[in-house]
Amino acid sequence: xxxxxxxxxxxxxxxxxxxxxxxxxxSLVTIFFIGITGIFIKAGLMLFGINVIITSFFGxxxxxxxxxxxxxxxxxxxxxxxxxxxxxxxxxxxxxxxxIGFVKLADxxxxxxxxxxxxxxxxxxxxxxxxxxxxxxxxxxxFPYLLFRKSxxxxxxxx
Amino acid sequence: xxxxxxxxxxxxxxxxxxxxxxxLQSSGACxxxxxxxxxxxxxxxxxxxxxxxxxxxxxxxxLNQQEEPVFNSVKRTASVGVNxxxxxxxxxxxxxxxxxxWQLVNIIKELDKLENAPHYHRFxxxxxxxxxxxxxxxxxxxxxxxxxxxxxxxxxxxxxKQETTRIHLNPYLCVFLGAFxxxxxxxxxxxxxxxxxxxxxFATSVLxxxxxxxxxxxxxxxxxxxxxxxxxxxxxxxxxxxMIAIGMICSIVIFNL
Numbered sequence: 272x273x274x275x276x277x278x279x280x281x282x283x284x285x286x287x288x289x290x291x292x293x294x295x296x297x298s299l300v301t302i303f304f305i306g307i308t309g310i311f312i313k314a315g316l317m318l319f320g321i322n323v324i325i326t327s328f329f330g331x332x333x334x335x336x337x338x339x340x341x342x343x344x345x346x347x348x349x350x351x352x353x354x355x356x357x358x359x360x361x362x363x364x365x366x367x368x369x370x371i372g373f374v375k376l377a378d379x380x381x382x383x384x385x386x387x388x389x390x391x392x393x394x395x396x397x398x399x400x401x402x403x404x405x406x407x408x409x410x411x412x413x414f415p416y417l418l419f420r421k422s423x424x425x426x427x428x429x430x
Numbered sequence: 431x432x433x434x435x436x437x438x439x440x441x442x443x444x445x446x447x448x449x450x451x452x453x454l455q456s457s458g459a460c461x462x463x464x465x466x467x468x469x470x471x472x473x474x475x476x477x478x479x480x481x482x483x484x485x486x487x488x489x490x491x492x493l494n495q496q497e498e499p500v501f502n503s504v505k506r507t508a509s510v511g512v513n514x515x516x517x518x519x520x521x522x523x524x525x526x527x528x529x530x531x532w533q534l535v536n537i538i539k540e541l542d543k544l545e546n547a548p549h550y551h552r553f554x555x556x557x558x559x560x561x562x563x564x565x566x567x568x569x570x571x572x573x574x575x576x577x578x579x580x581x582x583x584x585x586x587x588x589x590x591k592q593e594t595t596r597i598h599l600n601p602y603l604c605v606f607l608g609a610f611x612x613x614x615x616x617x618x619x620x621x622x623x624x625x626x627x628x629x630x631x632f633a634t635s636v637l638x639x640x641x642x643x644x645x646x647x648x649x650x651x652x653x654x655x656x657x658x659x660x661x662x663x664x665x666x667x668x669x670x671x672x673m674i675a676i677g678m679i680c681s682i683v684i685f686n687l
Contacts, residue, residue, distance in 0.1 A: 276568070277568065277569055280564075280565035280566075281565065281569060282565075283561055284561075284562040284563075284565035284566050285562075286558060287560075287562020287565070287638075288562055288642070289514075290550050290554065290555055290558040291558070291559050291638065292512045292513070292514045293512070293514055294518075295514070295518055298514075298518070346522055346525075347522075348518060348521045350463070350646070351517055357646070358637075358642045359565065359566065359569060361637065361640055361642070363570060363633055363636075363637045364630065366633075367629075367632070367634075367678070368633075370675055370678060370679070371682065405645070409645065409646055409650075410649070412646060416650060
């Protein structure tokens, strides 16, 4: 049940960004559906104890492929559908914890060396997670582009 | 006379293509898409388009079928903001032009229509984005109260960002003020209700500012070999992220979180 609620929240977040980016209203249903699917796959895989970076990659790849194929049906550029759908997967909480860690490290006059090292390792861990997730989101969303772009350019040159 | 007419038509096509490139660049299209669309439309009029696409200007050379240059000009690109309605509209138009060669006047009419196409009503945008913020908060495992705080913080943060953008403040400053407002509101709630775990609301209240489009386009540009544009978009995205961080840090320091 929680998984379904999370997926719905992902869909709502995707629609919010689609409206912010002034996406055509005819694309909103598709974006909602892709947003739900991406979060469903990501959160579903996390239930099996899989690492958040790997689950984000699978979620992003599913968003990339779904938007690539569904964009053809609704005759829109794939990225205008993929970008709003992927944004709910952005690791906001990790980025926030990394930043809080940096702020505390910068003002570390009254903490012991042991606490400092503990804080540093937490900050580092959150930062690395956030950066890797951002990278896999970009790779996942670009996957269909990587696979199919060469062929489309070749087709244009041949014409 | 016929030759002069042909030359005029080439000039018009060149200027239209520059306008299309400029519109796409300022609306958040990646470099490869801009190049594909320019080439697609030029081919419909039996020409080849060679374009140098940078962040702030587009230089276009049109070649005729004998590979002779027939048009060369440059157009500056204004930074407008992400607008996928324009990207989709031009993409669809280019496919139609490819299938049935359009009269130039029709292309201009279509571009005018796309440029003046209405945005969503401001009230809808603010509520939809605030709901998205609350959705984000739920995804980060925030409580119902956290989600409500996130909704209010996002709503006011977006309002400040829109207002500062409207008076043409520096875009980075707009992001800073938006982030500061959102986190200030969430931070104030966190101070007044310390027993409610509002960490998630504080963290997710600024996510409406994340530079998703520049960062993803930057990655796609890198993959396609448009390294210069990729670097520019990446630095732009990092600049926006940095301003969000500064806005959050100000609130963290004020409320001693």
